[in-house]
Amino acid sequence: MMEPVKRKYRLGLLGFLNALPLVHRLRDREEVEAVWDTPRPLTEMLKRGELDAAITSSYAYAAKLRSVISDLCIACEGRVVTVMLYANCTLDEIQTVEEDPASLTSNALTRIIFDERKQRVHFTPTLNYSTPLPANTARVLIGDANFHPPMPYEQVFDLAAVIWELYRLPCVFALWQGKAGVDGKLVKLIENAFAEVEENWDSLYAFAEKEWDVPPPAIRDYFQNVLHYRLTDKDREFLDFFRKKVHDLGLVW
Known part of the structure; x- marks a missing residue:
């Protein structure tokens, strides 16, 4: 009896160091068709419906282009470095x-x-x-x-x-976003991938130190002290502020 073919999710992934904790354990999943790009092209693909979901620009949320499907994000408070x-x-x-x-x-x-x-x-x-x-x-x-x-x-x-x-607000630079009513299995896949990273940050640091020309202490400071990856109440306050400003200043395209 043939095994049922698993559905492949077409996911937009960022290759920046700041996104590594969110994408690291997704890159080799058989259920994932990875589309690697920078925030603007991924947002455009998301807008056109060419991706099931993407970790991409908070602008897409502010402009009401897509729905947030998880509270995983790329955020910081006070400094971002990159x-x-x-x-x-x-x-x-x-x-x-x-x-x-x-x-x-x-x-x-x-x-x-x-x-x-x-x-x-x-x-x-x-x-x-x-x-x-x-x-x-x-x-x-x-x-x-x-x-x-x-x-x-x-x-x-x-x-x-x-x-x-x-x-006196943090900044949220990227969010997991997709279509409204996105497949719950996809959300679980995204959450589980990050949970695996949380269980072994040292493995992520070792990978980053090998692949990026950044001093190891700077990598650890970046992940431990600069960035956070779960939306907080203050992050949500920033997103409301950002959405209002984007519309008030006519920055929606």
């Missing part, structure tokens, strides 16, 4: 911001910050991450490149630290 704004001048002197084309949430947060500061700034996409920064220009950079910034700079601002200073 979502930064680089410049050769002070915040007050910034006139142009080059946004990261891979990002949605971080670009939106940058616009929220300058709106709160009542500072008129021109926003444009980054064309080349490694080119020197023009005068009075800042550049948003998300992801692992922040461990080894590709451009020279004099000032760097951690976006989560700026949000904390302005609003």
Whole structure:
């Protein structure tokens, strides 16, 4: 008698270090068809219905594109380390911001910050991450490149630290999101994968130290002291705030 074929779930996964605890134990599951990309393309695929679920931009939640299917997330309070704004001048002197084309949430947060500061700034996409920064220009950079910034700079601002200073709120950068009424077996698969990581963080650290060019103490600090992976009440407060700001500032596309 033939074994029934297990359904494959098409999941959007982030390859950044910050997402590793959420995706590490999913990468080799036979039930998973992994689609690896950055937040913006994954959000677009999710919007088009090409994925069953994705760990992707909080912007998708704020813009009401998809439903949150788990309280697993990528969040921080006070600093994030891998979502930064680089410049050769002070915040007050910034006139142009080059946004990261891979990002949605971080670009939106940058616009929220300058709106709160009542500072008129021109926003444009980054064309080349490694080119020197023009005068009075800042550049948003998300992801692992922040461990080894590709451009020279004099000032760097951690976006989560700026949000904390302005609003005393944490930041939620990504969430597990999918269609409303998503298969309960899929949610269980996602939860179990993270539970396996929680049972053996040392195994995750060893994998990260092998695959990422980041000093081991920095990896452990990042996971132990910077990030958290379950939504808190304050995180939910941030998401409500973020959703309102995204709509108030006309950032929905």
